[in-house]
Amino acid sequence: MAVIIEVLNKQHKVIERHKFAQHEVRLGRAYDNDVILYDRHVCPHHAKLWQNEQGQWQLQDLASLNGSFLEPAQPLQQAALVPSGQLCWLGEQPLRIYDDQHQVAPALPFNPLEQKLQSFGHWPLIISLLLLILLEELFRIWLNAPGQESGQWTRNLLNLPLLVLALALWPTALALWSKLNQHEARFLPQLGLTFAGISALALWQLLLSIVNFSLDGAAGVVWLQETGNVMLLALLLAANFYLALQFALWKKLALATGLALLLSLQNLGVGVFVDDSEQLMPRFDASLLPGSLYFNQPVAVDDFNRDSTALFEQVAAQRQQQP
Amino acid sequence: MRSLWYGCLAWCALLALTVQADSAEQLFARYEPALLQVRVLENASGAKASIGTGFVLEQPNLLVTNYHVVSEAVLFPEKYQLEYLAQDQSKGQLQVLAVDVINDLALVKTDYQPAQRFAIQAEKPVQGVTLYSLGNPHDLGMILVPGTYNGLQKYSFYPRIHFTGAVNSGMSGGPTVDASGKVVGINVASAGNQLGFLVPAQALSALLARYQQQGQPKDFKSQIEGQLLDSQQKMFAQILQADWQLKEFGPGKVPDEIVPFVRCWGESNVEKRQDQLKKVAAFCSQSEEIFLSQRFSTGRIEMQFEWLHGPELHPLQFFHRYQQNIDRANPDNQAGKEDVTPFECQHQVVQQHNGQRAKTIFCVRAYRQFNGLYDALYLAASLDHQQQGIVSHFTLSGVSQDNALAFSRKFSEAVLWQ
Numbered sequence: 001m002a003v004i005i006e007v008l009n010k011q012h013k014v015i016e017r018h019k020f021a022q023h024e025v026r027l028g029r030a031y032d033n034d035v036i037l038y039d040r041h042v043c044p045h046h047a048k049l050w051q052n053e054q055g056q057w058q059l060q061d062l063a064s065l066n067g068s069f070l071e072p073a074q075p076l077q078q079a080a081l082v083p084s085g086q087l088c089w090l091g092e093q094p095l096r097i098y099d100d101q102h103q104v105a106p107a108l109p110f111n112p113l114e115q116k117l118q119s120f121g122h123w124p125l126i127i128s129l130l131l132l133i134l135l136e137e138l139f140r141i142w143l144n145a146p147g148q149e150s151g152q153w154t155r156n157l158l159n160l161p162l163l164v165l166a167l168a169l170w171p172t173a174l175a176l177w178s179k180l181n182q183h184e185a186r187f188l189p190q191l192g193l194t195f196a197g198i199s200a201l202a203l204w205q206l207l208l209s210i211v212n213f214s215l216d217g218a219a220g221v222v223w224l225q226e227t228g229n230v231m232l233l234a235l236l237l238a239a240n241f242y243l244a245l246q247f248a249l250w251k252k253l254a255l256a257t258g259l260a261l262l263l264s265l266q267n268l269g270v271g272v273f274v275d276d277s278e279q280l281m282p283r284f285d286a287s288l289l290p291g292s293l294y295f296n297q298p299v300a301v302d303d304f305n306r307d308s309t310a311l312f313e314q315v316a317a318q319r320q321q322q323p
Numbered sequence: 324m325r326s327l328w329y330g331c332l333a334w335c336a337l338l339a340l341t342v343q344a345d346s347a348e349q350l351f352a353r354y355e356p357a358l359l360q361v362r363v364l365e366n367a368s369g370a371k372a373s374i375g376t377g378f379v380l381e382q383p384n385l386l387v388t389n390y391h392v393v394s395e396a397v398l399f400p401e402k403y404q405l406e407y408l409a410q411d412q413s414k415g416q417l418q419v420l421a422v423d424v425i426n427d428l429a430l431v432k433t434d435y436q437p438a439q440r441f442a443i444q445a446e447k448p449v450q451g452v453t454l455y456s457l458g459n460p461h462d463l464g465m466i467l468v469p470g471t472y473n474g475l476q477k478y479s480f481y482p483r484i485h486f487t488g489a490v491n492s493g494m495s496g497g498p499t500v501d502a503s504g505k506v507v508g509i510n511v512a513s514a515g516n517q518l519g520f521l522v523p524a525q526a527l528s529a530l531l532a533r534y535q536q537q538g539q540p541k542d543f544k545s546q547i548e549g550q551l552l553d554s555q556q557k558m559f560a561q562i563l564q565a566d567w568q569l570k571e572f573g574p575g576k577v578p579d580e581i582v583p584f585v586r587c588w589g590e591s592n593v594e595k596r597q598d599q600l601k602k603v604a605a606f607c608s609q610s611e612e613i614f615l616s617q618r619f620s621t622g623r624i625e626m627q628f629e630w631l632h633g634p635e636l637h638p639l640q641f642f643h644r645y646q647q648n649i650d651r652a653n654p655d656n657q658a659g660k661e662d663v664t665p666f667e668c669q670h671q672v673v674q675q676h677n678g679q680r681a682k683t684i685f686c687v688r689a690y691r692q693f694n695g696l697y698d699a700l701y702l703a704a705s706l707d708h709q710q711q712g713i714v715s716h717f718t719l720s721g722v723s724q725d726n727a728l729a730f731s732r733k734f735s736e737a738v739l740w741q
Contacts, residue, residue: 282684294706299672300674311687
């Protein structure tokens with residue numbers, strides 16, 4: 001019965017895999033071993049694995065300096081049986097031993113979600129999304145109609161590369177995190193996902209500004225906008241974490257939702273901490289767009305005056321309440 | 324002979340000067356004991372929070388000063404008390420008996436008994452006559468300031484005497500007397516160098532008569548409330564009945580100086596090449612305010628019109644800048660959160676009588692201590708043109724619901740797009 005030896009790193013990821021048909025396998029740093037190890041704490045001839053008459057594999061330490069272990073902190077004094085799948089250490093070098101009859105896990109089907117998310121890493125898509133973001137940013141600059149004389153255009157345009165770099169920081173951080181944890185970096189899919197999320201948020205703002213104007217800044221629109229923002233942000237973060245983190249799915253979703261809520265709450269929280277003088281200022285919706293973007297029926301003067309009368313009753317009722 | 328003539332001329336001039344100087348000196352010497360420094364003391368610290376001047380009337384135990392000198396003690400009797408300091412350094416308690424916030428007057432009870440007291444001049448002075456303002460500027464001691472009577476202030480809803488003489492802070496509440504020593508007005512405000520304002524003595528006579536008839540009110544707040552309601556009723560009756568004169572304003576017409584006490588100014592950036600958004604603005608206001616407390620004033624009216632046009636701007640660009648122009652509107656009177664409720668606003672696109680659409684904002688807040696009084700704010704931005712718009716805006720302070728709504732109706736109908 002053949003033996004399979006997996007050489008592991010400190011995180012117990014497989015870095016080499018060997019299969020031997022013979023009855024004895026020697027392990028150590030010397031070049032005449034069957035498995036040549038790198039770890040500096042491993043002796044040139046550290047240990048051997050051999051098969052007894054019953055066909056079972058045994059590990060025997062060859063009087064090494066730092067010892068061999070089947071259990072941590074219990075150096076082997078004599079040859080010991082190694083069941084298939086057993087983890088053992090030569091010094092600090094972890095190994096896993098299998099026989100060739102050992103059961104392996106069934107094949108995993110392709111994950112369609114992961115494949116979809118990976119497809120965001122295609123260059124044409126990334127470039128299109130980047131162009132969309134730049135276009136939106138240019139539109140914003142253009143909307144403020146900077147004077148050509150003052151060089152505002154040039155200044156604003158020079159800021160665009162900085163903006164792109166700033167946007168790329170998040171996918172870079174995610175890719176680095178994956179790499180550090182011995183997973184695929186997946187930088188391009190993360191970059192594509194981030195750009196897609198930002199584009200979606202920008203388009204959502206644009207759509208909502210028209211809706212808000214047409215509905216005269218109704219309270220529900222603000223609510224809808226905030227909810228949409230949180231949901232889009234949570235979706236983006238969930239996709240990012242799905243690719244970058246190795247947690248259970250529900251943990252990734254919880255982390256993404258929590259982070260999105262935290263970021264949005266911070267946005268809202270600013271309004272809570274402003275000083276009293278701000279509360280005395282009238283707060284109203286000032287949104288103005290060309291009349292052709294107003295998709296609603298304007299109210300009649302009499303209706304407006306009736307609503308004004310109602311406002312008087314409303315504030316009169318507030319008179320006695322504590323400030 | 325000739326030298327004798329010149330000598331006589333010089334002598335006569337000197338004589339005349341001496342006579343005038345003598346009369347001012349005598350006046351001051353005679354009436355100084357009837358002037359008191361009025362001090363508002365904070366109960367907690369015992370220190371003086373503010374000071375002003377007061378003068379003792381010939382009517383027994385009565386002292387006159389400005390309402391704004393004693394306002395904190397009237398509105399917050401549990402936090403402040405009043406005290407006088409006389410020329411002989413004697414001190415004593417004061418007690419407010421009646422107030423007139425519209426004319427900024429207060430009648431105060433005192434036990435101080437000076438040898439000389441002030442009488443009120445019933446006759447109106449002649450323009451150009453010399454008057455003497457008495458008071459204690461900046462706590463430096465009682466002084467006398469000569470100046471000229473220049474009639475009633477034109478264009479003011481609240482009658483005020485224009486006195487050409489230095490009325491400084493701390494002289495508030497002091498009397499201004501004619502050469503005979505009778506009170507013509509009460510020092511109330513200054514508009515800088517040699518430009519002082521006095522409340523006419525008639526207002527004091529009226530307050531005195533009312534006090535003698537009705538006595539001390541049970542509750543100053545309801546007395547003040549009544550005065551504010553009356554005053555705004557008179558002001559708005561005049562405004563709403565007036566035939567509003569309109570003036571050309573860009574592509575439209577807007578109200579001009581609708582009543583004599585509303586004055587208008589204008590400005591524009593049309594000459595400046597750099598800005599692609601051209602702005603023409605006109606402001607109209609009744610800017611005299613009624614003082615209620617150190618952080619609460621009322622009684623103002625303000626109207627503002629802006630014509631914005633950007634012929635070189637895309638409609639989206641124009642409306643973006645247009646929005647920035649209307650997204651902040653402030654009340655033009657001072658008030659704290661103990662004085663007023665927060666604003667409640669409505670904001671809708673309104674189809675006006677002429678068929679034009681305008682984004683219209685109306686906000687209102689109520690006075691907490693005075694029932695039936697409100698601050699109102701209105702703002703309308705026309706929507707039907709691609710690269711130009713007119714913003715019409717008004718703020719009213721200390722106004723009743725009916726007057727605010729009637730003004731709003733008349734105002735929105737008056738702004739026209741041609």
